[in-house]
């Protein structure tokens with residue numbers, strides 16, 4: 001094969017013809033890591049992306065995927081990208097606010113009303129605006145995938161009112177906005193990497209955590225949590241990040257393959273995430289979790305209790321960032 005390729009390349013060059021596209025594609029091995037289990041919809045997204053890459057590179061690339069924080073937590077893996085010691089990570093935005101403070105906008109409580117709104121913002125001008133900021137941090141964001149709307153689980157009691165949060169020891173992602181949100185709710189929040197959460201819940205070092213239904217299900221939190229309350233208090237995106245120092249060594253053809261296949265993966269991952277959400281909610285109840293929704297009146301009190309977080313963190317996130325987000329949301333909502 002190699003001899004034939006060299007011969008055909010020589011022939012092409014001699015004839016002054018443009019190099020065939022595969023000439024721009026080298027043999028590569030890409031390491032990708034994530035904090036959730038492979039059974040999470042991120043696994044479906046990675047498989048769709050891998051199939052796309054396999055076809056577009058004619059099998060020249062190998063994708064090695066690592067799950068459940070095997071290569072470290074989100075922040076550790078992201079720093080490995082910046083130092084060009086790992087190619088890819090699929091990570092929540094929240095643990096990365098120390099690298100790019102503007103990402104904190106996505107942690108503001110009750111920012112998005114539904115996933116259609118989230119998609120419109122992330123896949124539109126605002127998403128591009130944040131992707132440009134990440135490039136300045138040596139990170140290429142290839143696409144936004146879905147972590148999802150977050151809900152509270154705990155081992156103490158059903159949370160049906162603002163008062164029910166009182167003194168609950170809640171794990172939050174390593175992020176001051178989440179810390180202040182859960183302080184405002186009257187809880188006792190602890191920042192913690194995702195990989196440590198199950199054990200902390202199992203040993204009762206903490207009472208509670210918050211994540212989308214598919215994460216609660218695929219991370220088996222139902223084994224150590226008795227109550228699930230539909231707080232829907234924040235929507236977290238996943239970033240599909242590639243090391244910019246490594247990305248810059250790839251040909252334009254190769255860079256295009258990464259971008260296009262990450263979008264193929266995005267569409268599959270979001271689709272499975274949304275199809276699986278109700279299935280996961282049923283699964284965790286079948287596994288013994290007591291599920292409750294929260295009345296409109298109590299949700300209004302909960303929203304009011306946390307609204308001050310916007311003002312507290314406006315400066316650290318960037319007033320321009322929040323204004324831009326608000327303007328795009330207002331336009332989407334026809335305000």
Ligand code: KDG
Pocket residue numbers: 034035036073074090091092147173193194195210211215236
């Ligand atoms: O890599 C993704 C996970 O590590 C994590 O971000 C999932 O939402 C999550 C959390 O609570 O940390």
